[in-house]
Amino acid sequence: MAKIAFIGLGNMGGGMCANLIKAGHTVAAFDLNAEAVSLASSKGARAADTVSDAVRDAEVVVSMLPAGKHVLSVYFGADGVAANAPKGAVLIDCSTIAVTDAREAHTKAEAAGFLMVDAPVSGGVAAAEAGTLTFMAGGEEAAFAKAEPILKGMGKNIFHAGGAGNGQAAKIANNMLLGISMIGTCEAFNLAEKLGLDAETFFKISSVSSGQCWSMTSYCPAPGPVQTAPSNRDYKPGFAVAMMLKDLHLAADAARAAGAEIRVGELAESIYQNLSDRGFGGLDFSGVMKDLKGQL
Incomplete structure (x- = not known):
């Protein structure tokens, strides 16, 4: 010890x-x-x-x-x-x-x-x-x-x-992917609902299909399917928009320094920046779902 x-x-x-x-x-x-x-x-x-x-x-x-x-x-x-x-x-x-x-x-x-x-x-x-x-x-x-x-x-x-700094490199690349996948998951659930599918049914299908991802199966942004997700606590974090935005800023800065293109990463950064600018930095990052549904 x-x-x-x-x-x-x-x-x-x-x-x-x-x-x-x-x-x-x-x-x-x-x-x-x-x-x-x-x-x-x-x-x-x-x-x-x-x-x-x-x-x-x-x-x-x-x-x-x-x-x-x-x-x-x-x-x-x-x-x-x-x-x-x-x-x-x-x-x-x-x-x-x-x-x-x-x-x-x-x-x-x-x-x-x-x-x-x-x-x-x-x-x-x-x-x-x-x-x-x-x-x-x-x-x-x-x-x-x-x-x-x-x-x-x-x-x-x-x-x-x-070597030195590679832990941070792994973290910011991983969280950029998380930010991107969460937005995509929110859009997919919102589209499914608009087309007449309830969240539970879509979850059962997509969680065992090619769209499966951690943002869906462990942290589902639609209320219902994953009881421990912030979506079932009115999007109380969890992992706040402000924290995701911090990581996306770090990813964007690192990408510029390394000469790496992150087109979708930059789009994700802009979406979370918009939420933050409107006063929703304390919302869970899966709260993109509320924004898509016009509830913010």
Whole structure:
């Protein structure tokens, strides 16, 4: 078992931290939100007052933060991880950030004497709480070997995607595909309804036919067929439009830098941008269905 500092106890991080405690690790938890720290403490974590307090004797640091600027600040700021954690600690950043930011973090961590992996997640809040997340890890083999046992305490599918930043590359490409497939699934269910098919009937047919996809079978945007989907909770997230839009922005930026065409990805980005601009950033991303039906 390891001494772990967990930084970032939001919707995803709180559940991830709790699962590390359940796995038997000793966890010091820090977040700017005192209520989140208090909740982690109630589940067995040591409440830390600062980043430096959290990491002072950590063998592993795990972070779940909003954006690249936060990651770079938390790890390499004056009161940050690199200045205060024991040399040789393994740094595991599970945030979804730009590939360039992840690679900058790797370079700085290695120069400061740390092993690092970028290990963004897939699965959402429910999987974070259940410990069934998928992790896509980028970094050197030695770093991944030390990080993998920790990741297994929070997830069921752990992949080494390659070198520094490749975890982020896998995440943003995957989520671009998810954003695209969700819009297509919403349009298909809406068309089926307009043509006289109810959602249950269309689901039974398409879920075992060539149109089958995760957006349909696990997260159906039409109310009814998948009881655990946000569509049955008036599209309360889940995975919010704002979060999908963040990932699509990252994908678009990375595509421009790499010279990769993402025509449908850019269209998906524009659709979620429109929802956000109209004040629906807090709606679940499957709420495209409500928009198609004129309910927004």
